[in-house]
Amino acid sequence: MTTRFLPHPVPRLRTLACGALVALAATAGHAQGPDAWPDKPVTLVVPTAAAGGTDTIARLIADALGKRLKQTFIVDNRPGANGILGTDLVARGTPDGYRLLFTYAAAMVVNPSLYRKLPYDPVKDFAPVAQIGRGGNLLLVRNDLPVKTLKEFVAYAKARPDKLSYCSWGNGSGGHLAMESLKKQAGLVMTHVPYKGSGPCVQDLLGGQVDAAFADMSSTVEIVRAGRLKALANSGPSRIPMLPDVPTMTEVGYPFTTYAWYGLLAPTKTPPAVVRKLNEAVNQALKDPAVVQRLRELNFTDLPQNTPEQFGETIRKDLHDWGALVKDIGLTPE
Template sequence: MTRPFACWHRALAIASLAATCLAQAQTYPNRPVHFVVPFAAGGGSDVMARLIAEPLSQRLGQPVIVENKPGANATIGADYVARSAPDGLNMLHTSPGPQITNPFLMAKLPYDPVKDLLPVARLGVFVNVLVVNPRLPVKNVAELVAYAKANPGKLSFASPGIGSGGHLAGEYLKRVAGIEIVHVPYKGTGAAIQDLVAGNVQLSLDSIAAFLPLIKSGQLRAIAVGHVQRSPSLPDVPTLAETFAGFDAAPMNYLAVRGGTPPEIVAQLNREVNVVLGAPVLRQRLLEMGVLVAPSTPDEIVRQVNSEREKWKRIIEASGVKVE
């Protein structure tokens, strides 16, 4: 009698769990929702999350509380959501790091990047731009590539740090252009920009928002956008994809939840986020930050994350970049 009783007990537990998940999905959200940002307050992702949180709370009928959990290349915040209950009450405002690039940059992660985090909705793309110090005698991509090939190892590119989006974008450019330029990592964007303007480094491929005032003042020269489409902020600047087909190094931000979250909750979150992103005032505010709004279905964002993971795996492994 012991084994039948045990089987019955397990079946009852499974049924109870299923009923609980169904009830949660039907009443979601019944408590405040936590919007976890794995970066410090004040950065682009944090500002974007706060712009989205207020209208999203109105749509969901519950407070959406932004929580900053920075550190370890965004893995601390990601791990927090990965260990939470699969009920949609803890959402991750993520960049490519936690699921797309960190698995290949870091020796070990505290969570499974595929199983423990489920992409829900694309939020936007932080469009980046390739800039050079004006003293460098190049005005377009072809001239830059020709100069770099004629002077191998003499040009250097700045980034906010090893494994950052700017670093990986530079490695991507080196690979497709077949050039050798030296990476110089800094502790943040501000220090990188300072040396770039001073001419201590010659180029960088990073956020339009960070560079735009300096481009407009003539302190930096924009020669290409690192996204597949031109930026409304720099409509006359060609894309790198116009020279290197398919080139896209613009970091995507998206919403993710704990793996195993009920499909009904995922669908509801995706629907409400897309409504919020459709507001013209919000879209314009994000555009001023260099962000192109790019809504998606849950299936589309999952496919894109998987595709991006494979792309950056190849680039990272070819470059040998590692984050300690």
């Protein structure tokens, strides 16, 4: 009698089991892919301390994104080193869309000209997502300074070379560079007093320890309206509704076309679908009347709604323009 053996069933079972595991893995991978994003909380790293201008705008946008994308958006403040610490944290993060950077212009486009060695490259290490706002800073002087306009201030300072001082929130800050640009255009000689933040700078301006400063609008407009400081001009592209009589520097004859902005960025290689979804959600938020009203209250006059590619072009242009300004006024990289 010939004995016949049926094929061993185990290989067949193993094949079926392996196939099932592959199918499950593919399904799980799809659920975790760009189409399902975000399926868990998203963190916005803010490279500044809480309660400042960047933090205030970040929390507004985080709330708006949460409502539109039906997920929790958490603001994580990581201040230090002129925004470098928080920015580098995101640059080295996993490019999955769950840790993003909400930052201000200087950290991305001024720092490369101020530091010989940055741990991140603002172009190579980030995927631009969306620009939020565009504006400038107010040129403020102490109340008892006998000037009422920018032209009067220039004449007063010219007649007193090296007698006036101005403060900023640090070497290479927007306030520092704006004043240095004005000094160069008008031929002024003034002493720079750098502080660790805009708050102490404004307080000393109020106290008369310094004579002038470029300071952020969101924290100083009410001080000006209360008559405690005088605003002579703003470095932004247009006048602000809260102070309609204050001209831009360009209007008065001292062009300043490198503006401040806030922006949302992701680590490079973040899936394009995630970047697009974020960009669309931000642009939708910038059409929301409640969000627009709050941004107007914070003195944002320009709210461009652009694509990631357009925001990338802004970053590249500003890297060139701010770099030229830093070189022109002779700031030495650290």
